[in-house]
Amino acid sequence: MSSLSRRGAKPGSEAQRRLAYFNERRDEIVSTICELVEIESPSDNKAAVDRLADAVAQKFSQLGGKVRIHQAKDFGNHLQVDFAGNSAAKPVLLLGHYDTVYPLGTLATMPCRAVGDKLTGPGVLDMKSGIALMLHALAALQDWHKEDWHGGWPRPITVLLVSDEEVGSDSSRPITEALAKKAAAVLVLEPSYGLQGAVKTARKGVGEYLVKVTGKASHAGLDFQKGVNAILELARQIEKISSFTDLKKGLTVNVGIVSGGSRTNVVPADAAAQVDVRIARIKDAAGIDKKMRSLRLFNRKCKIEITGGINRPPMERTAGVAALYAQAAAIARDLGWKLGEAAVGGGSDGNFTASMGIPTLDGLGAVGDGAHAPHEHILISELPRRAALIAGLIEAV
Numbered sequence: 001m002s003s004l005s006r007r008g009a010k011p012g013s014e015a016q017r018r019l020a021y022f023n024e025r026r027d028e029i030v031s032t033i034c035e036l037v038e039i040e041s042p043s044d045n046k047a048a049v050d051r052l053a054d055a056v057a058q059k060f061s062q063l064g065g066k067v068r069i070h071q072a073k074d075f076g077n078h079l080q081v082d083f084a085g086n087s088a089a090k091p092v093l094l095l096g097h098y099d100t101v102y103p104l105g106t107l108a109t110m111p112c113r114a115v116g117d118k119l120t121g122p123g124v125l126d127m128k129s130g131i132a133l134m135l136h137a138l139a140a141l142q143d144w145h146k147e148d149w150h151g152g153w154p155r156p157i158t159v160l161l162v163s164d165e166e167v168g169s170d171s172s173r174p175i176t177e178a179l180a181k182k183a184a185a186v187l188v189l190e191p192s193y194g195l196q197g198a199v200k201t202a203r204k205g206v207g208e209y210l211v212k213v214t215g216k217a218s219h220a221g222l223d224f225q226k227g228v229n230a231i232l233e234l235a236r237q238i239e240k241i242s243s244f245t246d247l248k249k250g251l252t253v254n255v256g257i258v259s260g261g262s263r264t265n266v267v268p269a270d271a272a273a274q275v276d277v278r279i280a281r282i283k284d285a286a287g288i289d290k291k292m293r294s295l296r297l298f299n300r301k302c303k304i305e306i307t308g309g310i311n312r313p314p315m316e317r318t319a320g321v322a323a324l325y326a327q328a329a330a331i332a333r334d335l336g337w338k339l340g341e342a343a344v345g346g347g348s349d350g351n352f353t354a355s356m357g358i359p360t361l362d363g364l365g366a367v368g369d370g371a372h373a374p375h376e377h378i379l380i381s382e383l384p385r386r387a388a389l390i391a392g393l394i395e396a397v
């Protein structure tokens, strides 16, 4: 209440009524979030993710959505829900994921619990609160528009929740792209940026490479000269690979994991490096990919094999993205709040939709900190205005 009266919407305005509406329902939103957090859903456990998908599907169908389950064999199923609009407008796509990075059993040490303004739990920020915000924003729209409902939503709405975002979205990407293609705009309910809750208008693209070097094993004492040291070759390659970083272009190359060798007294025959590449501009993708693929041997007695590639294109701040942000900022202003924007290094499924040229706004979900870490939490007091912003955007775009 104090935060609202300090920076709230104009008294008597529609925006203020909406904020009050969500303030009254704040505890309900929190309990929806805990319900979702308490069904653990690690990306690599299909049975667990499917269980959450079913629970979420039921909630969306209670709102009148038409549920469609996209079966996935090696991952959890992906959930699409359509709400028919009473206008011919293109649908708005609400995008998110229900998998988390936390193994089953994490709840035991990290329960969904409110401590002061913080709500903790595995995946509470990334992004089960985002799913709860979708549900409550949609329920509110239904409530607000019931007088002029005429059998349809104020506009067509499609929800897509995928099961494999935390592990690269290979399985869901075609579905995301097919639905985005038909959409007027994509609203991504991933966590917001920073404790001011900025939305994300640019994200770097992400690539992953595996560099494998093969040499020849030998006894380090008896046959030193017969050996070909794969680790030494890889070390030289790592220097080369690291030099591809170009900070001015927002291009970074990080050798994050290395392995190789078996014993100190053996000249190592194998060594490998796993490399993370980030690009800010799609036009840099081909160049860095070519550089990675054309690494040349320092020691020709070795063999080198490079696999991988750029798997998420960058989300660039196009005119469409900027216009969507301007709409969001205007809604936030009415709610009495200055909504910031941020460019971040991490990727999401918004990268796919934005790079197709579909106006995309990311980071619309909860405000908090510690995604993927034991202190992951959201700020409960921020939930009402987030919900009001999302509901407003669904109507406006």
Ligand SMILES: [Zn+2]
Binding pocket: 097, 126, 127, 165, 190, 191, 348
């Ligand atoms: Zn996420």
